[in-house]
Amino acid sequence: MYHLRDVVKTREAEGVxxxxxxxxxxxxxxxxxxxxxxxxxxxxxxxxxxxxxxxxSDTGAFCFRPETDIEPVDVDAYWKAGKLNQLGDLxxxxxxxxxxxxGLLPYLTVRENMNLCRRVLGLKPDGTVEHLAAELGxxxxxxxxxxxxxxxxxxRVAIGRALAHKPTIVIADEPTASLDPYAAQKIMSHFxxxxxxxxxxxxxxxxxxxxxxxxxxxxxxxxxxxxxxTNLTETIVSG
Amino acid sequence: MGIxxxxxxxxxxRDYLHEWQMSFCFVIALAAVxxxxxxxxxxxxGIVGAMVDQLIEDPRNREIRPVxxxxxxxxxxxxxGARPDVSFLVPRTRSIAATIELSSEGSARTVRAxxxxxxxxxxxxxxxxxxxxxxxxxxxxxxxxxxxVGAGETLNGSLVRQFRGDKxxxxxxxxxxxxxxxxxxxxxxxxVSVTLLETLEDFRDGRAVPSMGWGGDQGGSNRTYPxxxxxxxxxxxxxxxxxxxxxxxxDVHTHAADIERVKQxxxxxTAIYWAIAVIGLFGFSLSLGANLWANVDRKRKELSILxxxxxxxxxIAWFPMVQALYTGVLGWALALGLYQAVARIINAMxxxxxxxxxxxxxxx
Numbered sequence: 001m002y003h004l005r006d007v008v009k010t011r012e013a014e015g016v017x018x019x020x021x022x023x024x025x026x027x028x029x030x031x032x033x034x035x036x037x038x039x040x041x042x043x044x045x046x047x048x049x050x051x052x053x054x055x056x057s058d059t060g061a062f063c064f065r066p067e068t069d070i071e072p073v074d075v076d077a078y079w080k081a082g083k084l085n086q087l088g089d090l091x092x093x094x095x096x097x098x099x100x101x102x103g104l105l106p107y108l109t110v111r112e113n114m115n116l117c118r119r120v121l122g123l124k125p126d127g128t129v130e131h132l133a134a135e136l137g138x139x140x141x142x143x144x145x146x147x148x149x150x151x152x153x154x155x156r157v158a159i160g161r162a163l164a165h166k167p168t169i170v171i172a173d174e175p176t177a178s179l180d181p182y183a184a185q186k187i188m189s190h191f192x193x194x195x196x197x198x199x200x201x202x203x204x205x206x207x208x209x210x211x212x213x214x215x216x217x218x219x220x221x222x223x224x225x226x227x228x229x230t231n232l233t234e235t236i237v238s239g
Numbered sequence: 240m241g242i243x244x245x246x247x248x249x250x251x252x253r254d255y256l257h258e259w260q261m262s263f264c265f266v267i268a269l270a271a272v273x274x275x276x277x278x279x280x281x282x283x284x285g286i287v288g289a290m291v292d293q294l295i296e297d298p299r300n301r302e303i304r305p306v307x308x309x310x311x312x313x314x315x316x317x318x319x320g321a322r323p324d325v326s327f328l329v330p331r332t333r334s335i336a337a338t339i340e341l342s343s344e345g346s347a348r349t350v351r352a353x354x355x356x357x358x359x360x361x362x363x364x365x366x367x368x369x370x371x372x373x374x375x376x377x378x379x380x381x382x383x384x385x386x387x388v389g390a391g392e393t394l395n396g397s398l399v400r401q402f403r404g405d406k407x408x409x410x411x412x413x414x415x416x417x418x419x420x421x422x423x424x425x426x427x428x429x430x431v432s433v434t435l436l437e438t439l440e441d442f443r444d445g446r447a448v449p450s451m452g453w454g455g456d457q458g459g460s461n462r463t464y465p466x467x468x469x470x471x472x473x474x475x476x477x478x479x480x481x482x483x484x485x486x487x488x489x490d491v492h493t494h495a496a497d498i499e500r501v502k503q504x505x506x507x508x509t510a511i512y513w514a515i516a517v518i519g520l521f522g523f524s525l526s527l528g529a530n531l532w533a534n535v536d537r538k539r540k541e542l543s544i545l546x547x548x549x550x551x552x553x554x555i556a557w558f559p560m561v562q563a564l565y566t567g568v569l570g571w572a573l574a575l576g577l578y579q580a581v582a583r584i585i586n587a588m589x590x591x592x593x594x595x596x597x598x599x600x601x602x603x
Contacts, residue, residue, distance in 0.1 A: 119246065
């Protein structure tokens with residue numbers, strides 16, 4: 001599904017540089033991937049690159065193949081040609097994204113928020129949203145605005161939104177970081193259960209490896225090195 | 240596959256309504272800049288506009304009168320009358336000859352009337368109310384009241400001359416063609432045709448007027464006129480005509496100075512208004528721009544979510560623009576409402592002292 005070789009993203013701010021290096025990364029369809037590590041180690045940077053939101057500084061190869069019966073897309077070539085709209089279309093059709101703080105639109109109801117990706121794709125209502133809401137335990141809140149929900153409930157809505165249009169892959173950036181451990185664990189199991197049910201590939205960033213492990217996710221190797229003069233922090237991810 | 244703009248519009252609208260308090264503040268901020276500007280605009284147009292209107296509407300401001308009497312023949316007058324900046328020109332006969340005593344059946348009084356030469360296109364008379372021939376005259380308002388006559392009624396005109404040592408009086412029947420509006424001529428007078436004036440002058444000068452059956456000497460054929468009634472085409476032509484007459488050696492009295500004063504004031508106020516308008520418009524743009532910027536900054540996260548679900552950059556760019564548009568339109572409408580209210584109050588306050596509204600809507 002993803003094939004990355006020698007992908008580098010360098011960021012520099014106030015004389016301190018950060019570099020994320022991916023010598024090699026392969027993700028197969030239906031895989032459940034976990035990306036762990038303390039905050040600031042480059043998890044979000046990698047996820048943003050995998051979601052075509054962030055342009056890599058340097059690329060050996062970056063291919064994306066959302067379905068087995070279509071040719072792989074050369075993401076690097078899209079970036080280089082400035083085809084941002086095509087990257088947006090890829091994201092719209094094949095990706096679901098759960099961000100750390102939910103990222104719900106405050107002016108839309110829970111139902112409309114969950115329907116957002118479907119609406120954007122022009123999909124007709126088919127009960128998916130209601131089914132997901134029931135699975136996630138938020139069926140009673142469908143007509144409420146996000147403000148009326150607890151943090152945990154909002155996070156469930158965000159998960160529902162990312163899954164409602166049945167993407168081929170879901171990327172989740174610390175979806176339970178703002179929750180207490182008990183609620184986090186519960187939501188995470190729900191999430192992984194739904195992903196398995198829908199046969200969706202998942203890439204999950206989390207700093208709570210202990211219970212992630214129990215859910216049967218493959219962990220990507222990574223190590224962070226600091227250069228001698230401490231001006232450059234480099235994280236190397238492969239898997 | 241592009242996302243229809245409609246979706247971005249709809250979301251922007253939902254957001255705008257959801258945050259109605261914030262939207263309301265932006266609208267008020269905008270109206271606070273625009274409203275006072277509109278009031279100034281209204282005042283400028285109201286006050287100066289009324290003064291200019293008064294200048295334009297009152298034909299007396301377009302009148303050009305020779306200061307002293309001269310000798311103008313028909314040819315000279317026709318040349319001047321043919322100028323494109325002259326709208327009306329009739330010769331005057333000697334003023335001492337241009338009077339008549341009028342009496343009517345309805346009143347015991349005999350009133351001495353000044354006779355004003357008139358013709359087609361007289362700016363002091365409403366169209367259609369014209370003196371004609373030697374019988375039809377248009378009376379001034381004051382004399383019509385004194386004689387208690389109206390249009391269609393008859394008058395008796397009489398005049399006297401000293402001829403070969405004898406006092407001679409003739410009478411002539413006149414018909415009131417119309418009564419002129421009060422502002423046309425404030426004294427006792429009658430607008431009459433040049434023919435009638437010439438007839439009366441001939442009689443007073445002792446010449447024979449065969450058409451009226453009045454005897455006398457045979458006069459010369461070259462008639463000259465001591466003066467004329469002249470009106471410029473517009474108030475803007477007055478100064479030019481004055482200069483032209485000065486070049487011809489004719490000293491004239493005009494309202495050019497008054498006109499110039501009002502025009503100067505108009506120019507100055509227009510300049511001041513534009514300065515204020517530019518500053519106001521700058522403030523308006525700045526306010527709208529700041530609003531746009533603040534919104535984009537405040538909603539960075541929400542906008543990035545739209546990007547995340549596949550909205551294209553251009554569609555997202557519409558988001559703050561649609562909201563700025565709403566703020567712009569609503570701010571404008573609110574300012575207009577405030578302006579209308581203030582204009583009404585100002586006009587009510589000024590109504591006692593002025594006949595014309597001080598504040599005028601921009602649409603005028």
